[in-house]
Amino acid sequence: MAKEVDHIGILVSDLDEATKLYQDCFGARIEKTETLPERGVKATVLALERGTRLELLEPLPDTNMAKVLEKRGEGLHHITFEVDDIDSELSRLAEMGVELIDKKSRPGLEGMVGFIHPKSLRGVLIELCQKV
Amino acid sequence: MAKEVDHIGILVSDLDEATKLYQDCFGARIEKTETLPERGVKATVLALERGTRLELLEPLPDTNMAKVLEKRGEGLHHITFEVDDIDSELSRLAEMGVELIDKKSRPGLEGMVGFIHPKSLRGVLIELCQKV
Numbered sequence: 001m002a003k004e005v006d007h008i009g010i011l012v013s014d015l016d017e018a019t020k021l022y023q024d025c026f027g028a029r030i031e032k033t034e035t036l037p038e039r040g041v042k043a044t045v046l047a048l049e050r051g052t053r054l055e056l057l058e059p060l061p062d063t064n065m066a067k068v069l070e071k072r073g074e075g076l077h078h079i080t081f082e083v084d085d086i087d088s089e090l091s092r093l094a095e096m097g098v099e100l101i102d103k104k105s106r107p108g109l110e111g112m113v114g115f116i117h118p119k120s121l122r123g124v125l126i127e128l129c130q131k132v
Numbered sequence: 133m134a135k136e137v138d139h140i141g142i143l144v145s146d147l148d149e150a151t152k153l154y155q156d157c158f159g160a161r162i163e164k165t166e167t168l169p170e171r172g173v174k175a176t177v178l179a180l181e182r183g184t185r186l187e188l189l190e191p192l193p194d195t196n197m198a199k200v201l202e203k204r205g206e207g208l209h210h211i212t213f214e215v216d217d218i219d220s221e222l223s224r225l226a227e228m229g230v231e232l233i234d235k236k237s238r239p240g241l242e243g244m245v246g247f248i249h250p251k252s253l254r255g256v257l258i259e260l261c262q263k264v
Binding site: 001002003004005008010011012013018021022024025026027028048049050051052073074075076077078079081093096098116118121122123124 | 133134135136137140142143144145150153154156157158159160180181182183184205206207208209210211213225228230248250253254255256
């Protein structure tokens, strides 16, 4: 069961420009910027006034994410739901026949994460996360 | 300035099937279902445990949204930010050079809404809403 939307991931071609745009347009404030080589991105997490978060993702060169950007362009990429017990949720979904990208959780930006395949979720890439 | 993410819009081909899927996978509960001819959709609003909402959208036949579904397939469609004063936000954005789909707010599912063009926002379709 998902508690809430932890963040919305947005694929962009230029992290600095996109960060400034979302700050200027919506008053979003920067929480952090990190390079995540294992995910093939540099990410900036922005928070809106009441704390809802956007994760802007710029692909690193020669990564799978760079290919996704080239093919699909900028835009909404994934949504992340917070759960209490990620591995039991991933197991429950697998038993339901939902196709998982990550059968077991793995370390993410803030805790353990696991992705579900969009073809099982009406074209939406959903990440589950369990905070530590 | 945006207060928070009010909901995430997801385009689907079959509202009943998608609703059941998101209920079964994530424990989302139905808040309401409405047909919105002026937007060309039938919409079901689902809430996660702590209240974050997903808006599943099934295009009505022979609408622009039906063409969008045919062209792009199912998946993430838009995100909606809640604001205090929608018309002043739309004016401020227009003055910044952001391209708006709605120059003035209009009635939406729960209050006044206005869409911003994705080409001004790194490919993301963003709706502003002001609750009534």
